[in-house]
Amino acid sequence: MxxxxxxxxxxxxxxxxxxxxxxxxxxxxxxxxxxxxxxxxxxxxxxxxxxxxxxxxxxxxxxxxxxxxxxxxxxxxxxxxxxxxxxxxxxxxxxxxxxxxxxxxxxxxxxxxxxxxxxxxxxxxxxxxxxxxxxxxxxxxxxxxxxxxxxxxxxxxxxxxxxxxxxxxxxxxxxxxxxxxDVIGTEIGGSLKNIIALGAGISDGLGFGDNTKAALMTRGLSEIVRIGVSLGASQMTFSGLTGLGDLIATCTSLHSRNYRAGYALGEGKSLSEVLAQMGMVVEGVRATKAAYKIARDQSIEMPITFALYGVLFEGKSPKTAVEELMGRRRIHEMEEVAEAVSLRWES
CATH class of the missing domain: 3.40.50.720 (NAD(P)-binding Rossmann-like Domain)
Known part of the structure; x- marks a missing residue:
């Protein structure tokens, strides 16, 4: 021992x-x-x-x-x-x-x-x-x-x-x-869930409900899987504790400083105000910047991450970011899965 x-x-x-x-x-x-x-x-x-x-x-x-x-x-x-x-x-x-x-x-x-x-x-x-x-x-x-x-x-x-x-x-x-x-998947899941937790906090801070947060978490997990697999992770890892499990805890708990920071942003506070108020590191802010760069450089579709980047670093209002997300083009719910297994409509 x-x-x-x-x-x-x-x-x-x-x-x-x-x-x-x-x-x-x-x-x-x-x-x-x-x-x-x-x-x-x-x-x-x-x-x-x-x-x-x-x-x-x-x-x-x-x-x-x-x-x-x-x-x-x-x-x-x-x-x-x-x-x-x-x-x-x-x-x-x-x-x-x-x-x-x-x-x-x-x-x-x-x-x-x-x-x-x-x-x-x-x-x-x-x-x-x-x-x-x-x-x-x-x-x-x-x-x-x-x-x-x-x-x-x-x-x-x-x-x-x-x-x-x-x-x-x-x-x-x-x-x-x-x-x-799966070291890559474990690290990616643990890092990127903080981005989605910021979004979950913003959603609640704007006064939206459970429907909105459930959609954000689910579609956010799709983004985490997408970038994780592209970097060499196993897709199955994101169904486990370091993917879905960590995402649930971080997006729903007041213990989560990323959720609390997002909530304050949703209420209308600026990023500088939020970070000063927190007094501790909010890893989701840095993770958003890093994931945005990786996704942009590798042409990975991550609309929630891009929307949060706009709110954090480009002065976009949270409400505008939500409106833009809701107005995106129509797609399959799981586009990559549909393509990978050749799913087809019956009629």
Whole structure:
């Protein structure tokens, strides 16, 4: 059994995961960016900014020294915003054990290159075997994990050994982990559901109903599948926890900062106002920009994503975006499926 684990990132989910591992008996070293946050975790066993009213296990030790956190660890879990991911990997690299297994739970893209997080890992940690890398994803609000509410996630890796290592690491009475070999699909589902959650929030903020949100989520899932398959993912992955499951949780819960940000946009607030009000990273904003570029460059049809891009970055009003979506040309519900299996009308 691995006795020591490093968790990189003391935000809400990183802290929740650290708490799960500490409750299982691991010594958890948690990297925090601010000294005052590290001091609070160590002295008071709380992280009130990200997980208010949650008592943290005393087995968590926080530090602002990333080298000290990762040194000697055979299991490392990275839970930082996508904007800090490359920088974090570079800071960790000199201190990592060569045989360490690394997983990330970051849902997003590198905005400059459009790369997924495991692609960044393969680039920055080029001297590691890609089979040492995994991604953890699924419908797992940190607030619920920290309250020991039953939750399921997926650990995906090119290597079955690595996926199962993180499955074993995470399994707890209230946290069940599955494995998958589809790294691409797991990352795409976890990242792009944040775009659709923004749209779901906008829909509710505009005062629309369940019909609208159900349509948005369903057609949004079609877009996620379309771009995911084009990038090499398995279509079946998007029917599982890291596709449909994560989409449902993120589009329907007030725990979701992407949903809350969308709701505020629907009420008429500007993007700058919303981001200032949130005080935390809204990954769907960056994901929209990245997915828009990929879809445009590869001629992938993603009308909901394009509409949200217009709202976020081009000053389009949410109501106008909805009107444009509703007025699009007539198509099959599942155009690609109809073409792939040669469906024909009977008359």
């Amino acid at each position: 691995v006795q020591q684990v490093a968790v990189i990132g003391a935000g809400s989910f990183g802290t929740a995961l650290a708490n799960v591992l500490a409750e299982k008996g691991y010594r958890v070293d948690l990297f925090a960016r601010r000294q005052d946050q590290a001091d609070e975790i160590n002295e008071h066993h709380t992280n009130k900014q990200y997980l208010p009213d949650v008592a943290l296990h005393e087995g968590i030790h926080a530090s602002v020294d990333i080298g000290q956190v990762v040194e000697g660890k055979k299991r490392v879990v990275i839970v930082t915003p996508s904007s800090a991911f490359r920088e974090t990997l570079k800071a960790m690299r000199p201190h990592l054990e060569q045989d360490a297994l690394l997983a990330h739970a970051t849902k997003g893209f590198d905005i400059d290159t459009g790369q997924r997080m495991t692609q960044l890992m393969e680039e920055v940690l080029a001297d590691f075997d890609p089979g040492q890398f995994a991604v953890i994803s699924g419908p797992s609000h940190a607030e619920e994990v920290s309250l020991r509410i039953p939750t399921t996630v997926v650990a995906a890796s090119r290597s079955q050994r690595t996926a199962e290592a993180f499955q074993d690491l995470l399994m707890a009475p209230y946290l069940r982990a599955y494995t998958s070999p």
